Amino acid sequence: MEMESATQAISSLNIEEDEELSWIQHKVLNNTLRITLTDTRKIQGKLQCLDHLGNIVLTEAVEHIPNFNIQRNVGSVIIPSKAIEKIELENID
Incomplete structure (x- = not known):
């Protein structure tokens, strides 16, 4: 949509x-969100939508895996609300 x-x-x-x-x-x-997951991964991308359950859809997403110093482009992702530890909003007007 x-x-x-x-x-x-x-x-x-x-x-x-x-x-x-x-x-x-x-x-x-x-706008760009940086989401920390319960397993310590971080995903950064543009918020496209969220549903009534708190699940989030990001586009242009990049996954950061701190324990292994890995960063990879993942495109579009759906992040279940139960996996979210923290949400940060970047560059708000």
């Missing part, structure tokens, strides 16, 4: 008045 149509779908639900959702739509979507 394209970003424009996703935003239109959210708006059509009449929930755009919710301040948290508005903040996510305008400040967080398409």
